[in-house]
Amino acid sequence: MCGLAGFWQLHGGAHGALLQQVQAMSVQLTHRGPDDSGVWCDEAAGIALAQRRLSILDLSPAGHQPMHSACGRYVVVFNGEIYNHLDLRERLLAEGAAPAWRGHSDTETLLACFVAWGVERALQASVGMFAFALWDRQQRALTLARDRMGEKPLYYGWQDDTLLFGSELKALKAHAAFHADIDRDALALLLRHDCIPAPHAIYHGVFKLRPGHLLRISADAPRDVQPVPYWRYNDAVSAGLRNPLHVTDAEATDALEAQLSASVEAQMLADVPLGAFLSGGIDSSTIVALMQARSARPIKTFTMGFGENGYDEAVHAKSVAAHLGTEHTELYVRPEDALAVIPRLPTIFCEPFGDSSQIPTFLISQLTRRQVTVALSGDGGDELFGGYNRYLGARTAWERMQRLPWFARQAGAGALRAMSPAAWNRWFERVKPLLPKRWRLATPGDKAQKLADVLTLSSGHAFFLNLASQWKDPGSVVIGAHEPVTLLTDPAAWPHTDNLAHWMMAMDAQSYLPDDILVKVDRAAMANSLETRVPMLDHRVVELAWRIPLHQKIRGGEGKWLLRQVLYRHVPRELIERPKMGFGIPLDSWLRGPLRDWAEALLDEDRLHREGYFHPAPIRQKWKEHLSGRHNWQHRLWTVLMFQAWLEESQRVSS
Incomplete structure (x- = not known):
């Protein structure tokens, strides 16, 4: 886990000037890699690369970057982990393509794969999370690439005749050529989504590389290229829906547990202390249970509580940890501790970011880093296995709303808005003992307001966009903004499915997950020099998840049904069953x-x-x-x- 930065100055440049600029970019990423740093430049080509290293695998100097391939053709700066790199080494050896290895880092393995197979085939063979910049000295070409699910960030953009790139915007801003012109259209996207979706960024002329894409820039035509996918999420959706599993519930549970276990085991590989976040919910508890099943020693687990009703899951996490026998650490945060983080947020997040769970995510990362350097998390379970409340009975709820006359839907929306969210919360609290378990919502007032908003919508897709929006008309708030088309508003980019719940899950996995959840975790963790790993986002888990029929994900008004069956093999049901809570603050x-x-x-x-x-x-x-x-x-x-x-x-x- 590292930070990378660099630039390509088309007219070349003096060696000293190139080094000075790239070192200034590198300094901005020290938090991402406090253990080591390196720079390299070619003044004739005008290319300069920098890397900050958080040492995880191969702590020796053999893991230093920028790293050159054994043949001398390629130079790479790499951020992330290739979990199957030892298997890749075996394949190279079997093909007679393995070099004389200098160390045991995954970066060296990846370089050898580039030499033997080419970049795209090497990426398709790799399992991991990553972003990298690869310079081809022979063809004078630069390749930027990002992992399939978007766990690791990569910004890039032309500023005059210089291409800038890096793990965070603050590195690009450190270059003398950078123009800090705020993009009002991107600001409108921020107000709608709480984040700025890829490929957009807050500054004009700067972009985020999309997950699963690579960008190859040649000196012959440096500006006339666009990123291309080497893996498409929608292809995984289509392939899974065309070839679903036709197996019993027990067989489906076996298949999911086997694939998740393989992913967890691969991601437990590290030369430094390792642990896991544990909220006590379905996702994190499953990951921790599978980790503990593969460890002879107690896994280190970490949780945090606020001690306020509706916001504290620490007691549940403690029960799960006790049952599994982990070495558990919990921290109860006082409001003043959380409030003290707020002034730091503009420096932690290099572009404005509006998901307030950034605060507890930073605090749990800070706590975790005191004992370990790597932490596994349960992110991705909701999007893959139908966990969000909006998926539960989504198609049924939408069809029922459509059957209502327009005037009735209008009247219903008015009635819901007649009471404030606080009043709805008080009313639900009084009648909670009379309600079925699935109706005992954590924040009923907010959900009543959301329902009022959707009652008057005209399509299932509009229904989802409304749920995914904060400001419903951000163009009326941001002066001079024209909200760009995004994945959520471009039908050509949508997955091919007529099932609204499936469509929502696929859209969340390609928008909310990489643009919000993974950004939040990456920035908050790396601000504490903590590497996070997400086993559920192994692309083989993703592809299996889309082969699992919807009735084995959502059943009886309950999401993540099959994932729960895996967990129940390790943790008693009574320790888990409770209304879903977000990772929020009051x-x-x-x-x-x-x-x-x-x-x-x-x-x-x-x-x-x-x-x-x-x-x-x-x-x-x-x-x-x-x-x-x-x-x-x-x-x-x-x-x-x-x-x-x-x-x-x-x-x-x-x-």
Whole structure:
């Protein structure tokens, strides 16, 4: 796990100037790789590469980067892990293509695969999470690539005649050629999604490489190329739906457990201390159970609680840890501990990011890094196995809504909005003992408001986009913005399925998961120099998940049914069964309390007018309604606040 940066200056450059620029970029990524650093440049070609290393495999100097292939043709800077690299070495040996190995790093293995098979075949043979920049000295060509599911980040963009690239935007900004012009269209995307979806970025002329894509740039035509996929998520969807498993529940459970176990075992390979996040939920508990089953010693597990009703899962995690026999560490965070993180967020996230669970994610990463260097997580289970509430009975719910006359849907939406989220929460609390278990929701008030929004929509796709949106019309909030087409609004990019639940799952896995969840985990963990690994995002697990029929994922109003069956083989059902909780914080009350003055300063009407990015009126209206308690606008306000705080920090650094 590392950070990489570099640039390609088409007119060449003096060796000293190239080194100075790339070293300045590298320094911005020290948190991603505090153990080692290296730079390399070719002044005739104008190429410069830098890498910051967090040593995980092969802690010796043989793992140093930038790394040259044994034949001398390629130079690479690499961020991530290739979990099957030992198997790849065996294949190279069998083919007579193995070099005289200098060490046992996966980077050296990958370089040998490039030499023997070419870049695309090597990528298709690799299992892992990664981003890299590869310079071909023979053909004077640069290849940028990113892993299939988007676990590792990679930004790039032309600034005049210089191509800049790196793991985080702050590295690109350190180059003298960088132009920090904010893209208002990308800002509109931020308000809708809490994040900026790939390939967009907050600055003009800068892009994120999409998951599963590579970009090959040749000196002959450096600007006339576009990223191309070497693996497509939609292909995995289509192949799985065409060739579903026709097996019993027990056989399907066996198949899933076997594949997940293989993924977990591969990702436990490390030359440094390793542990896992444990929330006590289905996903993380499954990963920890499979880890402990493969370890002779107690696995180190970590959890965090806030001690506030509706936000604390630590007690559940402790019970799971005790049953599995892990070496468990828990931290109860005081509000002031979490609040102290907020001023750091604009530096941790190199572009504005509005998912407030960034705070607990940073804190759990900070706790974990005190004892281990690598942590496995359970991310991906919801998207692959139908865990989010919006999937549960999605098609049935939508069909029922469509059967209602238009006036009835309008009236229903009005009735739901007549009570504030707080009032709905109080009412549900009183009647909770009378409700079936599946209706005992964690935040019923927020869900009532969401239902009111969707009752008046015209299609299942619009239904999903509404659920995936914070500000429903961000173009009316951001001055001069024209919201770009994205995966969610481009039918040509959609998976081929008529099942609304399947469609939602596939869309989340290609948007919300890489653009929000994985960004949050990567930045929060790497700010603490902690490597995170996600076994459920092994592409072989993904491809198997899409062969599993929907009735084995969602059954009886319950999501992740098959994943639960795997877990129940290791953990008693009674330790797991409870309403789903997010990894959240009591942000709504904090904005009315300890964060009120901070937020008021950032949302000041004169300030918004002066900066010129937002129309103040809709923001001020939401702020007043939130403070009054009539509505809970915490998520919409937080996204604006994160941009404002990020903008303030950017202006401070550039001044």
